Amino acid sequence: MNKLTLLSVPFGLGAGTPGSEQAPGHIYQLGLFQMLQQHGCTINKLKDVINAGMPSPVIQVPMNHSDEVIRTGMALARAVKEVVAAGQFPFVLGGDHSLAMGTLAGLTSHYKKLGVIWIDAHADMNTELTSPSGNMHGIPLAVAQGRAQLSLSHLLPGAGTIAPGNIVLIGARDLDPAEEAFIQAEGISCFRMADIRRLGIHAVITEALRMAGDAADGIHLSFDIDSVDPSEAPGTGTPVQGGLTAEEAREAIRLLGISKRMTSAEFVEVNPLLDHRDQTSLLAMELIALFLSSMKS
Numbered sequence: 001m002n003k004l005t006l007l008s009v010p011f012g013l014g015a016g017t018p019g020s021e022q023a024p025g026h027i028y029q030l031g032l033f034q035m036l037q038q039h040g041c042t043i044n045k046l047k048d049v050i051n052a053g054m055p056s057p058v059i060q061v062p063m064n065h066s067d068e069v070i071r072t073g074m075a076l077a078r079a080v081k082e083v084v085a086a087g088q089f090p091f092v093l094g095g096d097h098s099l100a101m102g103t104l105a106g107l108t109s110h111y112k113k114l115g116v117i118w119i120d121a122h123a124d125m126n127t128e129l130t131s132p133s134g135n136m137h138g139i140p141l142a143v144a145q146g147r148a149q150l151s152l153s154h155l156l157p158g159a160g161t162i163a164p165g166n167i168v169l170i171g172a173r174d175l176d177p178a179e180e181a182f183i184q185a186e187g188i189s190c191f192r193m194a195d196i197r198r199l200g201i202h203a204v205i206t207e208a209l210r211m212a213g214d215a216a217d218g219i220h221l222s223f224d225i226d227s228v229d230p231s232e233a234p235g236t237g238t239p240v241q242g243g244l245t246a247e248e249a250r251e252a253i254r255l256l257g258i259s260k261r262m263t264s265a266e267f268v269e270v271n272p273l274l275d276h277r278d279q280t281s282l283l284a285m286e287l288i289a290l291f292l293s294s295m296k297s
């Protein structure tokens, strides 16, 4: 595996509920680095990404905290681009899911045909006009496809887009009408919970790697902890019943890791303020260590 750079993004204003900005610090405090060491994983570089000093956004969008979300995305996009240019593996720890716009802007400035595996209860494919909440963590995949007012190139000059055919959604179970319509119209690959129960997580991940990866020059994993059922991951801002078991999440993450095909990853939406006895942070920590250790073995 390439050397690893961990980018922590303590930012949560893209979500409707505060708290996910505390996730990176909290997960470190619970012992992520010790756990990684036990697994023989070395982090070559650790960087906190904050929006301090970013120039004013070149675009305004009518959404909650859009200015801060865009500035953070600009800072993250630059950081991710640097990491990739240095030949390292960028691992982004959020934070809410709006920061995926920054990650994807950085990645698409390098990978011209990026594949994306999006494990989430949601599709995060609303635009500024269809968003029911006004929260920017619900739009990153529409932005990445070039369907929103905001685009990845607003965050980073030279950023590209993601082709709908290179996106695979896994765990979806709470889609808004406009998202549902778009997924149908574009034929976006979407493994809903019923598909996972029918096919099993192993077959789903194998298919997902093929669908996202076969026409791609890199594959990004975007893992939203709300993909896991709230009975095992309650600490998140938009929980939805009927999700993955923690065991299915472990298996999915492990299979993606050992495939050796992933070129970047992000973990988002852990909210320590909504958690029960750190159950969600501890699960996230375990999944992160599992992912990073299975990539190297």
Ligand SMILES: NC(=[NH2+])NCCC[C@H](N)C(=O)O
Pocket (backbone or CB within 6 Å): 096, 097, 098, 122, 124, 126, 131, 132, 133, 134, 135, 137, 138, 139, 174, 175, 176, 224, 226, 238, 269
């Ligand atoms: N990353 C997330 N947790 N996103 C939740 C999005 C919820 C809803 N679809 C919205 O647009 O507001």
Ligand SMILES: [Mn+2]
Pocket (backbone or CB within 6 Å): 097, 120, 122, 124, 137, 224, 269
């Ligand atoms: Mn999400």
Ligand SMILES: [Mn+2]
Pocket (backbone or CB within 6 Å): 120, 121, 122, 224, 226, 227, 238, 269
């Ligand atoms: Mn979600």
